[in-house]
Amino acid sequence: MSNERGRRPVRVANCSGYHGDPAYEMYRQATLGDVDFITGDYLAEVNLANNAEAWRAGKHPGYEETAWEGLQQSIDVIAEKGIKVVINGGALDPRFLALKVHDLAQEKNLCLRVAYLSGDDLYPVLGPNMPATKDQLTHLDVSNPSATPASLTYAFLRGTPDGKAIPMVSAHAYLGARGILHGLRAGADIILCGRVADASPAIAAAWYWHDWDEIEYDKLAGALVAGHLIECSAYVTGGNFSGFDRYDIEDLVEPGFPIAEIAGDGSCVVTKHPGTKGIVTTDTVRCQFLYELQGTVYLNSDVNAYIGDVAVEYVDKDRVRVSGIKGSPPPPTTKLAVFYTGGYEAEILLNATGYGTSHKWDLVERQIRHFLPETALRQLETLEFQRIGTPAANPKNQASSTTYLRIFIASQNPQAVAEVGLTLRSIALKHFSGFHSTLDMRTAIPRPFLAYYPALIPQSSLHESINILNADGSTTSLATGHPARYAELEARESYDPPSHLQPAESENTETTLLRLGDIALARSGDKGGNLNVGFFISDIDLARGSPLSGGGGEGGGRDRRDAAYAWLRGYLTIARMKQLLGEDWKEDEYFIERVEFPGIRAVHFVVYGILGRGVSSSSRLDGFGKGVADWIRDVLVEVPMELL
Template sequence: MTRPLRIGNASGFYGDRRAAVREMLDGGPLDVLTGDYLAELTMLILGRDRSADPSRGYARTFLAQMEECLGLAAERGVRIVVNAGGLNPAGLAGALRDLAARLGLGTAVASVEGDDLLSRAGELGLGTPLTANAYLGAFGIAECLRAGADVVVTGRVTDASLVVGPAIAHFGWGRDDLDPLAGAVVAGHVLECGAQATGGNLSAFDEHPLEQLLHPGFPLAELSADGSCVITKHPGTGGVVDRDTVTAQLLYEIGGPRYAGPDVVARFDTITLTDDGADRVRISGVRGELPPPTTKVCLNSLGGHRNEVTFVLTGDRIEAKARFARAQFEAALTTRPAELVWSTVGVQRPDADTEASASVLLRCTALDPSADVVGRAFSGAAVEMALASYPGFHLTAPPGNGSPFGVYTAAYVPQDAVPHVAVLPDGSRVDIEPPTVMRALEEVPPGQSAPAHPGGQGSTVPGPTRRAPLGAVARARSGDKGGTANIGFWARTDPAAAWLAAVLTPARVRELLPEAADLPVTVHPLPNLRAVNVVIDGLLGRGVAASARFDPQGKAVGEWLRGRTLDIPEELL
């Protein structure tokens, strides 16, 4: 098949807009509709669900969406590929078959499994986690579609595989079609987070009419046989697709220029973006390399229990009140938790015109293996201070019990140690063999990313400078991978991009972000995108579920850094 394949997305996470499936099916022509339901934290949530009830472990909201839209998808001739199977793709596939029968539909349902390594965790050196799921590639999805599946549900596949699999089935690619596979990976990476590619969470949101961004449409890719694509959205839907929105999503939650997956390594330093009309951006030129011999495994373990109390400090003498509250509260604790983390939100504002703006929040987060240590004894100690503490004492919430928290870690196992099974609509099972030719993954050394933008890596702009926020010349998008944060910065012009690459060294990043002073910082230039990607290991501690940080997933680190000031060439301003 040579005609473009129209692939849309209707979910970026478990809890995304429920109406998006219907919106995408009604909004215009599609060949395939995908949905990404699995974040690292979601696997922990589903693991706890499965522990309580072995028949669970999948995204139940997807089943509710299909109750409403399965018939519509059949009427429109749209095939559906989702990872909503989570820890129990067979269970979700069975529930979908039951639903289709009840609705009088002849929907052919297939599934992909093999990613769940929990029963072999000890054998593979993965310890004793609550969940252990390898990231599978796209060829199992393609096998299901070639066998006539209308709906394919998977467990833990790479997010981009939801797009790559349909492309393999449609265009007939093999494992040696590295450049087309890599192009589809890039398209999948843009689509996977839904409305983040159509104006959601955009640094430049204030450059667009407010009404345009209130209800952004979800993205779709018109994918061609060579792996190039056009990112767009259904006509008449909200939001915007331009080079800003596509670049922002390309930089989201990545590391270096080599973006590794089990089928191919996509070189993000070869991506070319060009305008292709209103709400249309073409992606081309993506080069692919051999996949690595290992695949990533998402491990979630129970880390203990946590609780939190938040004191409100109002008016003047904020620092003195904070010292008083900390000392009094810690003295009242009969057992000190294993970890006690204090942080403040806000700063003292003299002569504030509202009580809220005159207040600062003092947070105390406790983590401990014991539920009792961080339970009512912990939060109750704060309540007992109510009539015996600093002036104006009050809390933001009543006392509560502690709750379990999880710890995410990544591991790697040989690809040939992971079963990859396509369960076809007729129930037959097909083993998907791993790649036969692989190559160890190597980092691209800074300065070797190509092609370079005019002015060259490390160029500077002569002339006078002025103190200004970094955001005056840079847009940003940040995110998380476990305890690691990444911040992608990009510029609108080549001179500004060259200046960014020269100025944002690891030392300068640590200066702008004091939390990273003692942490490993790597800066990856991506001159083809007029961008640099900053990776900070350990900024988010042990990951979102265990983090006591105010922004545990690092979603706003980029906006914080855009507000930091430094000397910027006036020519760029």
Template sequence: MTLRIGNASGFYGDRFDAMREMLTGGELDVLTGDYLAELTMLILGRDRLKDPGAGYARTFLRQLEECLGLAQERGVRIVANAGGLNPAGLADSVRQLAERLGLPVRVAHVEGDDLTSAHPGSLAAHAYLGGFGIAACLRAGADVVVTGRVTDAALVTGPAAAHFGWAPTDYDRLAGAVVAGHVLECGAQATGGNYAFFGERPVRDLLHPGFPLAEIHEDGSAVITKHPGTGGYVDIGTVTAQLLYETSGARYAGPDVTARLDSVRLSQDGPDRVRIDGVRGEAPPPTLKVGVNRLGGFRNEVTFVLTGLDIEAKAELVRAQLTDALAKSPPAEVKWELVRTDRGDADSEELASALLRLVVRDPDQAAVGRALSGAAIELALASYPGFHVLAPPGKGAPYGVFEATYVPQGDVPHVAVLPDGERLPVAPPPDTAVLDAVPEPPLPEALPPGPRTRAPLGRVAGARSGDKGGDANVGVWVRGDDAWRWLVHELTVERFRELIPEAADLPVTRHVLPHLRALNFVVEGILGAGVAAQHRFDPQAKALGEWLRSRHLDIPEALL
């Protein structure tokens, strides 16, 4: 007996038509949507400040207006975390929509994740719940289940546990569903989107990637695929890339189970079909992660364009002028970054230009607003030759700070609100285990010596990177045993720090996943206080892996 679970959203703002495409493109039992991220919770928190009835993903409602009838006709149940900060409010809105459309839809929701009152000064503080509240709603006959902050994988583990009758101690089965859920959660990233080796396929195959689905079996194994005839592609590489996204060590912890990523085995099961099996699970940790979002102050920026000769001297001049102009009341934090995009003897003005970026932060909006704007614009006729900016600085905008804390599982009131209004408490897991690091496994024999060529790492390795609060992860994988024997000995923590100088003074941990021929590096603190703080040029570390792939190493010629 197979349960077919599809995904129609990887983030708040993802392809609007994906819900309709998934409902009309082929057979499905459950359709999920992941609308939440650390930054989204901050955005929804600001929405709620303006309107206490807000706080959920309104896009989801507009999609349902088009698609709720389709789902009913096809017998597809919908599970989404679009409830954000207000799952009860979204559930009420879905009921009103169904009534207006004349559809007999049973709606349930999951709540209890909101711990904002326990974190004074926070805009939103929410625990990451597991899938058993969703399972309770589905077992009670819900057609639509909306949640607040659950783990992304819970959108899959909940329906699977309900369908197959899994118990909270069916760790291997639950872990298999967690892995499948992690592959589905970011939508088209599993079907060729954001993929390191995209150049191996014709552009026409990537114009409109289909969204992924998982065929889940009672033993927890799964096949990742997509609807027939849709764009993109599913192979071991695309699934490996997504498995490495925003993970850390061999133990991938969640509220229901800890999945052992070092046990995952992938195999091609036909065109656009990848089988996942062998996944082992362990008892979950005794605590739940809580994402706490606070307003950190105000932020402003201006980018100066430096063209032609004497780039460094021009940058030095404008730095000195701005520093002097702001000396009476300097912002609390000032960060300059010179990006040398210029080339000598360029045949276009753009190619002759570098960018000098100034970012300022302060608790007081005035310190980053009018003062900076005035100081920058007043230099228009009094600074370096060719002075201009990409855009004048504005008033300054609020920025957020993300922090992860942890609370005992039993301290969070996980509640399933069933279609008839009954409030059903969801018990914490019966067993837990403290999360310990997995020792590095025995390494394969190194590749024998031979001729080498200086070349980019990306000639032989793929990568996918992302953020978790202020930390970033970079997963690196190869597609052959010889390449793995080279990579696992070559790409040490020390070599990683050499290739990514930003990480030179930061804690870096390497995790080895031999079944995936993959290494996963976690770099602590590289993103400061998280994406909303806009600490660096690439605030979510989305392209950190691609930077790593562009760095040059001495690579065995046999691999090139």
């Protein structure tokens, strides 16, 4: 590897997008072809919090088990092929996992240096309780004056029912690539991390391989985007892909995991091992690119990536090039994921069939509110009656005629939550016609939940270090310092298309009703309590006989795609997005930002506040917003006939 460093692109293979991905994917990435680095992201925002209390009590090992299993399966071939591994599977206790891996390497007489990164866990500094005022822990979105915090954002300020401070469960800062880079330069072969940013391992791999200076921001920014593209395992190779229905379903049963070949200028080619299932196309890459963005600037602890001019180009089968990224110094702050004991929650699922369903739900909601004791009602933070589904017209069977009511309840007081379920006894046989429920009513029993609070913390306050385990059992610890420069956070871009592109109601243009998904693909996801959703024009036909048929496949039909994008960007205004959200839009609570990515024919929105507190404490059925894109793609819109 040392002889090739910097002379060709570095091949970075991702083996995990969350802790549940199979451990054998690390072995597959190591053995199915040549790679220089294996990276893995094992941590969703709530992983650390779920195990934090048990770990501090000595009842949990602190690391992610699939990370350890993957290393056990792969360590021999990693040593044989000289592959370097950087993963965040160390989770709460990367030191413990590093010691286990170090011992395993010694038992096998493998010449591998193991290291671990520390400095992300700030619970000892900020805990054990949540702050008494919101000024003590700055919310992530406080710099956006237009975004009103969700009603429960600062619920922790109320304290517990008996007047005590709310206990903090965990607080982890998102670290950058700097510490990993120090470890690689010090000779580490395997680096175990806790809460580093998802793309940080890939940034560090390219930074080390090409020996960039820390102020070569365009190159670092390109590596940041490369890491973003591959960190969600199969999301860029056919998973969570809105255009999946045009491909052979057998190709998508077990997609191969991705590889990013990151060049010396920061551009990359996304690919996968030959012979693996799945697909890498300009569409799958654009889908993943649009995932979990917050506008045209992608923030990271090492670099700000300006992604508005991104270009995505077909190179060959399962090979797609991504370029056009610019960079600048990073912000002076980084994200801090804080979790605290949110109280108790429960859900009740009631079914109704067919005729008069809306009136049935009106009745049961009125009955529950009538019989619910006033003392319990006053203690509830959340009581929502969510109507899920619509009965089919002229139903062919009972299932197609059945929908359900999801009653979601949350409170600091478990008895107040339980009282909602107990009201069903009062309704008893007073219920609507055809009343029935699921067999499993355990969801109605109050259970504790963790609430999420995304915060900002100065990078200068972090004390990060890389710790190298030596053969004699000693540890060499190196402080990694802080970025050489910072750039203050800028106001996020948000704009509507030029007025001449927006369809006017008075225009004498012949249109037809089509589903938006007949024109555009999309991807949606979450950033805490905020939803992001991006729409783009496909590079190939959406389906045989669809409006954009005859485009000639990837690389063909450019004029047709350009015309479709001109319509899409003109149609998808901020006002239109509110309209498409329909009854889910709340004018007084939510805020929308809109930007465009012309190089990939995309329009992107961030809807602030629609996911509530987000993550584990969202009351929405789709708490991570992953289904929003496909819901909106199913909405009928007026499309000019000239596009067909």
